[in-house]
Amino acid sequence: MTSAPADTARDTARAALAELVGRADVDFHDGQYEAIEALVEGRRRALVVQRTGWGKSAVYFVATLLRRRQGAGPTVLVSPLLALMRDQIAAAERAGVRAVAINSTNAHEWAEVEGRLARDEVDVLLVSPERLNNPAFREQQLPALVARLGMLVVDEAHCISDWGHDFRPDYRRLRDLIGQLPTDVPVLATTATANSRVVADVAEQLGALPTGEAGGAVASAAPGAGAGAGAEADVGTGAGAVPVLTIRGPLARTSLRLGVLRLRDSASRLAWLLSHLDDLPGSGIIYTLTVAAAVDTARLLREHGHEVRAYTGQTDAEERAESEGMLKRNEVKALVATSALGMGFDKPDLGFVVHLGAPSSPVAYYQQVGRAGRASDNADVLLLPGVEDRDIWHYFATASMPDRERAERVIAALGDAPISTPALEALVDIRRTPLELLLKVLDVDGAVRRVQGGWIATGAPWAYDAERYERIAAERVAEQQHMLDYERTDGCRMEFLQRALDDETAAPCGRCDTCAGVWFPTEVASTASAQAAESLDRVGVPIEP
Template structure:
C-alpha cells in the first residue's frame, strides 16, 4: 500500500493536530511527529514513554486517521479505564475521528457499534483489556478486527509488565494479539510511568515475531508541579490540616487515600467541615463515579476524595492540586497519580501527608496480589475434575479462594494458556503450567525496594536523607530511570516549604471528635453461598442453599470500627497484630477500647434492648473475647449466658477464605450448651452475640443461627472490629 512522502505526511499530520487541539498555531512536541512518521510511513512498532500531558493520545489519533485516509482499517486501542475511554472518545470526535468503545459500561450500545464496524464507519475502536478474554468477543469480533486493523495501540502499556506498578493480567493477552496481526500493521505502546526494567519488558513483548521496536523516551519532569511532603503524624492532624487549608489550594483537585474506608471517612469529615467534596472509590456506584468526574471537571466540587480507582486516564487538564493522605507504595505509582495535576496550567500543588499506617496497608495489598502454587494447583485440579465449564461461583465453591483473588488467579492462568474462558464459565486447557517461584520472588523483592524508595522520598530534605538526595522531582524521575533527572528548583527541598504547617486547636479537636466516632453497622447475611452441597454441608440431611430463613438470621450488628478506618483503625490493627511467629497476641480488652464499646452500645438504635450476652469461643484470643463479653454484660446488667460450646476437634480457623469453605469450616464447630438452651427458652428479648473480629460475617451467621434455633428472639452481633 502506498504511503505519503514525509513532507506531505508532515503537513497532513500538522493539519490533524490543529483540528484536534482547536488551535491554528499548534505545533508538535519533540518526538510526536517522529512517532507518527514511524507508524504511518514505515509501519514500525514504537514504544513512547513520555510524561503525562505530553500528548501521547494525539500521536495515536493522528496516526489512526492518517492510516484510515490511506485505506487501512480502524485502529484498535486497548485502554484500561472507562473514564479514559469516555474522555478519549470525546477528544477523537473533536478532531473528526469517528470513535467508539466496547466495554462493560455500554453493553446496550454493542450491537449498534458492531453494525458501524461492519459498515466501516469507525476510525478508532477502544476496547478494555477484559474484552480480550471474553469468549463471545474473541469468537465474533476480534478475528475481524485483527484482520482489518490499521493500527494497534496499547495505552498505559506498563500494565503489560508484572514489573509495572499497575500490572493487569488481562493486558498480557496483548502479546498474543500482536503475534496475530497481519504483516505491516504498525503497533504503538504508550505510558508515562515506566522505568528501564518495565520498558525492556514491554519492548520485548512488542517485538514478537522478530520485529524491531523504536523507543522514544523524553524527559519526565513536570515543570508545572510543586512537590512537598508534610509530616503530621496522626490521622486527626492530617485531616485537620486538610479541613483547615483545603480551600487555599489552587483550583480543584484530588485527595487520594490508600483504602476505601479512609476515603469515605475523609470525605465525610471534609463535607462536615463545609467543603464541597465527593467520595470516589471501588464501592462508589458506576453512575455516581461518572457524575463525580463531571462535577470535578466543571469545578462544581473542590475535590474528589478518592482511592486509586480514580487513576489512569482521568483527564482534567487544569487540575490544580493533588494531596495524598497516606503514601502509595512506590514512587512510580505516586508519580502516575500526581501526574493528573497541572497538565494545562502553569503551576499545580502536590502534597504528601504520609501516615504511620502506610506500611501495614502496603503489606496487606502486596500479600493479596501474588498467586501461589497451592492456589493454582487447586484451581487447575478443580477444572480438570469437572465435566463441564465452571462458572466463577461454581469454581469458588470447589477451591478455598475468595472471589477477588480467584478472578486474578484465573486471569494469570489464562494468560499462560492453562485455563480458558468459554461460554458458561472456565475450563482447563490441559496445557502444563509451572509456578515460576523465582520470578514471583523477584517481583516481590522489587516491590519491597519500591516501598523503601517511597520512604526515602519522604525523607528528602531531612538529616536522614542520603547525601545528594534533595530534589523531589529529580528523585521521582530518577526512579523512572529518566536520564534527564535534574533539580526542579520548585519543590519544598529546593525552594523551602510552600505550604502552611499549622493546625489550630478547634479544627484539630473537631477532627478528633469525628474520627473517634464508633459504631460501624455490620449487615446480616441473607443467602447461603452456592456449592455447600458439594462440600458436604447439609442441614437435617438436606442441601443448604438459597435464602436463610428469617427465623434463623441474625439482625444487623455493630463493630467499634473497621481495621482500615483512619480513626480507630490503627489502634485496632495493633490489637490484632500477630507476634514474630505469626501467632495471635491475646490480652484483656484495653480500657480505652472498652469505653468505646460502651459508646457503641449507647448509640445503637435497636428496636428492643438486649437482655443477655453470649459469645463465640476463641482459640486464638480467648481472654480478649471473654473480657469483652463479660464487661458488656456487667456494664449493661445483662444476663451472662456464657460461650457457645466449641467442638473438641476444632482447630484454629485459617485466614480469609471464600464463603462456601468458611461455612464448611464453621459447620459443626459450635453447639449450644444445654444450660444455655434452657435459659434461651425462657428469655424474652434479643441476645448480644460477641466476638473479637468480623471478617466474612459467616461466624456470626452460623453461631447466631444456633442461638435462634435454640429459642433466642433475635441475635445482635457485636465485635471490636471488621475487616475492610
C-alpha cells in the first residue's frame, strides 16, 4: 500500500471523525490520530490506555471507515458486555458504520448476520470473548472471518490479563486468534484501567506471531513508559514477537468529586441512601458487591418512593436493556447495580456514582467511577465502605482460581464422548457457576475442549500451576490493601487512583473531600435508620441443609 501524504491522511481521518460526531469543527485529542495512523497506514498492533471519555471508540470506528475505503474486510470487535455492545452499535450507526452483533440474545438474527457478512454489508462485527469458543462459531464462521479480516479490536483489554481486576478466561483465547492473523492485519486493544504490569501482559499477547513464524529482536520500553499525555512507546513483547505500540495518556478525571463516608454498618449505609439519594445530582448508579445486595437495596428504595431499578448479571436481558434506556433518559434516579453495569456503559451526563461496599482494588474502583461525568463539568462519586468487604473480596478472589483437586476431578470425568455441563455437574459434584468458570480455565489451558454436545478431555498433559496462582493471589491481596489505603488516605483521592494505575502525571485534584473538605452530608434521619433496619431484619432467612 502506498501511504498518503501525512496532511492528506490526517485530513481524511478528521473528515471521518466529523462524520462520527456530527460536528465539522471537531479535531482529534492527543494520541487519537497517532493510533489511527498506526492502524491504517502502518498496519500496526497498538494498545491504547486512556481515561474514560477520551474517545477510544472514535479511534476504532474512524480506522474501520478508512480501512474499508482501502478495500479491507470487516473489523471484528471483541466486546465483553451486552450493554457495551448496544452502545457501540448505536455509536456506529450515528457515524454511518454498519455494525452488527452476534451474542446469546440475538440467535434469531444470526442467519441474517451471516448473509450480510457474505455480501460484505458489515463494517464491524461485535462478538463476546465467549463466542470465540462457541463450537459452531469457532468451526464454521471464524475461519472465513479470519481469512478476510480488516482489523481486530479488543475492547476493555485489561480483561486479557490475569493480573487485571476483571480477568475473564475467555479473553485468553485472543492470543490464539491473534496468532492466526497475518502480521499486516492491524490489531487494536483499548482500556482505561491498566497499570504497567497489565500493560506489559496485554502487549505480550498482542505481539503473538502467526503460527509457524519467528521474529527477531523487538524494541522495548521500561515499565510505565508512555504514561504522559499522548506518549508512545514500542513495548517489548519478547524475542520472536511483533512490536506493540502503546499510547498512554493522563488518567485524571477533572469532572469527578471523590469522597469516602465510613458508616458503622449496612443499616447505616442504607439509611444514608434513604436520607440523601434525592440530594445527589441528576441520575446515577449505586454499585453493590453482590446480586442480593443490589436486589434488596433497590426494593427498599422503591418501597420508600425512590425511582430505582436493580441491574445484575441475573437480570433478564430485555429488562437490562430497558433499564439502561430509562437511566439514559433520566426516567429513574438510579440503577442499583453489580459490576454487570460497568465497562463501557455510556451516559455522558451521569451525575453520580455511589458504592455500597468497595471494589477489591483501586483499579476496579477507577473503572466503575469512570461512568460518571464523561461529558459534564461536575459529577459526585461517593464510597460507603463496609466491614464485610474483605470477606466478599476473599470469596470472589478464591472463586476465580482453579482448585487442583476439583480440576483433576473434572479432567478425570471427561473422555472422548461429549458430556454436557449439567451432566458433568452431577458427575463431579461442583455447582454450576464455579464449574463453568473452571471449565473455561481448563479449556484455555488446553486440557479440555468445548465441542458440539458438551465437553471432552483433550488428553493433553495438564499440571496445576501453583506458583502462578499463588503469585496472582498475593497480588490481589496487595490490591485489596491498596483499596483500604484509598479509603483511609489523607492525600488527594484522584491522585491516589492515578498512581495506582502508574500514571506519572498524577497530581492533587483540588476537588475531593481531602483536597477541598467534605462536600457530602453525613447525618442520617432517624426514620431512615428504622426503615433500613426493618428491611435488613427480613432479608436473608438461614435454612439449614
